[in-house]
Amino acid sequence: MSAQKKFVKFFSQYAVVIIFVVITVAAIPPSGLSVKYILQEIITRLGRNSFLVLALLLPIYAGMGLNFGMTLGAMAGQIGLIFAVNFGISNWHGLLFALLVGLPISVFLGWICGLVMNRAKGREMVTGYILAFFINGIYQFFVMYMLGSVIPMGNRAIVLSRGYGIRNTLNLESVRQSLDNILVLHVLGFTVPVVTFIIIALLCIFIVWFKKTKLGQDMRAVGQDMVVAEAAGIPVEKTRIVAIIISTVLACAGQIIFLQNMGNLATYNAHDQTGFFAVAAILVGGASVTHASIANVFIGVMLLHSMFVVSPLAGQKLFGSAMIGEYFRQFIGYGVIALSLVLYAWRTRKAAADARLSLRGGANGSTKVRAVKNGANGAPGNGGQA
Amino acid sequence: MNGATKTRRLAIRGGLLVIYVVLMVLMILTGRRHTILIDNKDAADGSYSAINGMEVAIDRQESAEYYPGDRDKAMVQGQTHKIKVTVFDGNKTIEKEFKVPLWSDVMIISVPKLVAGIEPWIEPFTMAEQIQEAQESGPPAGETSFQSIGPAQPMEGEQAPPTP
Numbered sequence: 001m002s003a004q005k006k007f008v009k010f011f012s013q014y015a016v017v018i019i020f021v022v023i024t025v026a027a028i029p030p031s032g033l034s035v036k037y038i039l040q041e042i043i044t045r046l047g048r049n050s051f052l053v054l055a056l057l058l059p060i061y062a063g064m065g066l067n068f069g070m071t072l073g074a075m076a077g078q079i080g081l082i083f084a085v086n087f088g089i090s091n092w093h094g095l096l097f098a099l100l101v102g103l104p105i106s107v108f109l110g111w112i113c114g115l116v117m118n119r120a121k122g123r124e125m126v127t128g129y130i131l132a133f134f135i136n137g138i139y140q141f142f143v144m145y146m147l148g149s150v151i152p153m154g155n156r157a158i159v160l161s162r163g164y165g166i167r168n169t170l171n172l173e174s175v176r177q178s179l180d181n182i183l184v185l186h187v188l189g190f191t192v193p194v195v196t197f198i199i200i201a202l203l204c205i206f207i208v209w210f211k212k213t214k215l216g217q218d219m220r221a222v223g224q225d226m227v228v229a230e231a232a233g234i235p236v237e238k239t240r241i242v243a244i245i246i247s248t249v250l251a252c253a254g255q256i257i258f259l260q261n262m263g264n265l266a267t268y269n270a271h272d273q274t275g276f277f278a279v280a281a282i283l284v285g286g287a288s289v290t291h292a293s294i295a296n297v298f299i300g301v302m303l304l305h306s307m308f309v310v311s312p313l314a315g316q317k318l319f320g321s322a323m324i325g326e327y328f329r330q331f332i333g334y335g336v337i338a339l340s341l342v343l344y345a346w347r348t349r350k351a352a353a354d355a356r357l358s359l360r361g362g363a364n365g366s367t368k369v370r371a372v373k374n375g376a377n378g379a380p381g382n383g384g385q386a
Numbered sequence: 387m388n389g390a391t392k393t394r395r396l397a398i399r400g401g402l403l404v405i406y407v408v409l410m411v412l413m414i415l416t417g418r419r420h421t422i423l424i425d426n427k428d429a430a431d432g433s434y435s436a437i438n439g440m441e442v443a444i445d446r447q448e449s450a451e452y453y454p455g456d457r458d459k460a461m462v463q464g465q466t467h468k469i470k471v472t473v474f475d476g477n478k479t480i481e482k483e484f485k486v487p488l489w490s491d492v493m494i495i496s497v498p499k500l501v502a503g504i505e506p507w508i509e510p511f512t513m514a515e516q517i518q519e520a521q522e523s524g525p526p527a528g529e530t531s532f533q534s535i536g537p538a539q540p541m542e543g544e545q546a547p548p549t550p
Contacts, residue, residue, distance in 0.1 A: 087414060088420075088491065089413060093413045093463075096417075097414065101410075174419055
């Protein structure tokens with residue numbers, strides 16, 4: 001392979017990461033922020049967001065693309081937190097209680113999501129996105145009307161003055177950073193929330209272990225080729241539902257971890273951007289619709305959030321308005337998702353064209369045909385294209 | 387699937403459900419937060435009087451000094467707690483254990499009652515009750531004047547004082 005071809009292949013594979021690194025590094029000097037400050041922010045945001053982004057991995061392994069339906073799990077986590085605040089349960093007890101309340105809700109929502117996605121094979125991403133809008137309507141009805149009227153709420157401080165419905169913003173002071181503050185380590189002037197990172201590490205170990213189990217292998221087989229997996233006796237639809245249920249449950253726990261770090265809950269829209277930012281982070285980390293790893297999660301969270309930290313101040317210094325930086329965040333987030341999808345489509349099409357070319361007499365034809373079948377770059381996957 | 391496997395599976399699922407519910411109840415019991423008001427005021431009927439300087443600590447929280455008329459609050463988690471009172475006069479220390487009812491949000495501890503050994507020294511506190519009590523006991527004796535907004539205007543039918 002010529003050097004130019006090698007460069008094009010490398011660039012197409014890591015285009016999102018490269019562009020992001022360049023933009024972020026370029027924005028650091030005008031922002032005027034110290035490296036220490038940026039590093040501390042990245043550590044905090046790694047603890048806050050990594051769990052949510054890790055929730056995206058299993059559906060990708062199962063060939064279901066990027067699970068925008070994780071928003072459903074986030075809503076379940078929020079309902080759990082509302083009940084924890086209502087009962088006045090504080091500290092990590094409150095977080096565990098919220099998880100226990102959110103768990104059955106997220107399993108139920110994940111099951112519904114899985115059922116719907118099984119009826120929309122190959123269009124899982126857009127289906128998940130729209131399903132999240134639909135369930136959001138039910139969530140709004142539940143929180144705005146049911147809580148306080150049908151389901152009694154003892155804590156009047158969180159109920160709207162009309163007597164039912166939850167206030168727009170909930171103060172999570174009783175559980176604020178209760179997980180992060182269980183054990184805090186001060187290393188080289190940096191504050192590290194140890195327990196939060198231990199939980200994230202445990203999830204990573206779980207994912208590595210899960211991939212080696214029978215169910216994990218089934219998921220990978222389903223992700224590579226559903227027809228072959230079905231012929232091999234793997235219950236394809238059930239496996240896909242399990243993948244989505246686990247993802248939704250993890251998103252529920254992830255949203256609880258995220259909100260305990262933030263310390264307040266925007267009751268009606270905190271979950272709106274959960275899926276969007278998690279997906280943007282994993283794509284920035286070098287993942288694609290069909291291929292992702294734990295490393296992609298951490299690289300993505302670090303890159304995306306370092307840009308989030310520097311962009312408002314860089315916008316302020318360069319254009320005289322911090323809002324420019326805020327717009328930049330949104331623009332970059334959506335841009336990254338769009339670019340990844342375009343690159344994925346382009347690579348798939350190019351791999352198909354190369355395979356056709358090799359069938360006409362090129363060498364290594366069989367290898368390339370397999371590459372087309374398995375998706376771009378030999379990565380597993382047959383679905384997930386929105 | 388044979389009958390034994392079915393029964394075993396059902397038993398495991400039932401057991402998990404029980405553990406789940408027990409865990410939830412445990413979180414409510416051990417994690418529920420209560421506000422404790424620490425009060426150092428005289429009794430309305432004069433049965434006890436405020437302590438002339440003391441230090442009060444709840445559980446392992448930082449202690450605070452109280453003087454007559456003071457009232458402060460402490461947040462506690464769970465139901466069983468300890469209160470340690472160190473009275474400055476005579477350097478007497480009293481330690482007592484108390485329980486907070488699960489569904490009670492705010493409790494008030496009257497430290498003078500506690501020191502004098504008058505029961506109950508810990509009672510549930512509700513704002514509505516306090517307002518009602520204040521209304522029942524009537525307005526404070528003596529005339530209330532609002533100096534900053536000038537002398538009180540005479541009521542209708544009331545004789546105005548003669549002007550010089």
